[in-house]
Amino acid sequence: MLHRPRRNRKSPAIRNLVRETSLSAKDFIYPLFVHEDEGNVAIESMPGCTRWSITGLVKEAGEAHALGVPAVVIFPAVPEEKKNSSADECYNPDGLVPRAIQALKQAHPTLCVITDVALDPYNSDGHDGIVRQKTNGELEIVNDETVEVLCKQAVCHAQAGADIVSPSDMMDGRVEALRTALDDAGHQDVSILSYTAKYASAYYGPFRGALDSAPKAGDKKTYQMDYANVREAVREVVLDEDEGADMVMVKPAGAYLDIISKVRETTSLPVAAYQVSGEYLMIKSAAEAGWLDEKAVVLESLYAIKRAGADLILTYFAKSVAQWEADGEF
Numbered sequence: 001m002l003h004r005p006r007r008n009r010k011s012p013a014i015r016n017l018v019r020e021t022s023l024s025a026k027d028f029i030y031p032l033f034v035h036e037d038e039g040n041v042a043i044e045s046m047p048g049c050t051r052w053s054i055t056g057l058v059k060e061a062g063e064a065h066a067l068g069v070p071a072v073v074i075f076p077a078v079p080e081e082k083k084n085s086s087a088d089e090c091y092n093p094d095g096l097v098p099r100a101i102q103a104l105k106q107a108h109p110t111l112c113v114i115t116d117v118a119l120d121p122y123n124s125d126g127h128d129g130i131v132r133q134k135t136n137g138e139l140e141i142v143n144d145e146t147v148e149v150l151c152k153q154a155v156c157h158a159q160a161g162a163d164i165v166s167p168s169d170m171m172d173g174r175v176e177a178l179r180t181a182l183d184d185a186g187h188q189d190v191s192i193l194s195y196t197a198k199y200a201s202a203y204y205g206p207f208r209g210a211l212d213s214a215p216k217a218g219d220k221k222t223y224q225m226d227y228a229n230v231r232e233a234v235r236e237v238v239l240d241e242d243e244g245a246d247m248v249m250v251k252p253a254g255a256y257l258d259i260i261s262k263v264r265e266t267t268s269l270p271v272a273a274y275q276v277s278g279e280y281l282m283i284k285s286a287a288e289a290g291w292l293d294e295k296a297v298v299l300e301s302l303y304a305i306k307r308a309g310a311d312l313i314l315t316y317f318a319k320s321v322a323q324w325e326a327d328g329e330f
């Protein structure tokens, strides 16, 4: 026999030499939830995740950073009384997110702080944009008016010290508008990580539970993408690149590996992928029931996302994996 592929698998040393993909804490962006309260509260819909106080957030981010995680992205749980139909709280300079950014940057100057730009945590309607009722009673998510608010939100985050703003709203034209607004406000160095191909996905359910941010009526299908489509993702990448995005993202990740691969081929920009709350929950709950080996499945799922072409991964497992790496466990 001339060809015995098993020779390249015969020892850990050889398997290491021929390994095609690597995974490391430095690939990760760690999503963290923050609220106004003093205490830290376990999130029921996402076992193992927490709604942190600002103090708790700073501590958790610091521990992850010390383990080699370079970046966090913060998601606020906004009290119901601060929400309204125009989401004004999203650009309050004394709001929760600006204070969280300042606290993080002060405690950990080398940590890259990323913020989510979208209206859903602040909008009494629970949508990513401004909602208007059409004459026939249907709901419309108004694009251009929303983009104006997103610009104020992004500038507010930049002013507070965010390194990267990350629009997750899927409105048209928002990347160019954000770039212009940031530049006009003197924030040329603040980057844009665009949720370029964000699909209308049932995998976001546990996240909306974590923030009480589910839409009050209707769904997100007029702005998030149809999971049957690939070419539409390519179109979004071309637009975002043209509009000045610094990095693009595919979301969710695990059920969208073909999209990650396609996006990787389409652009020379860094590609991020978001292993979302439902992906996290499926692994976590199966592991807690004793049905899956958590560490093995987490690593396999993350390697798959890297292998498909992602450079960066947003994952709720970031700190755990960084700890395993530090302990030499993979």
Ligand code: PBG
Pocket (backbone or CB within 6 Å): 116, 118, 119, 120, 128, 168, 169, 203, 204, 205, 206, 207, 208, 220, 275, 276, 277, 278
């Ligand atoms: C909101 C936003 C969502 C997520 C990140 N930003 C939810 C949504 O679009 O409904 C989901 C993240 C996750 O499920 O882990 N703009």
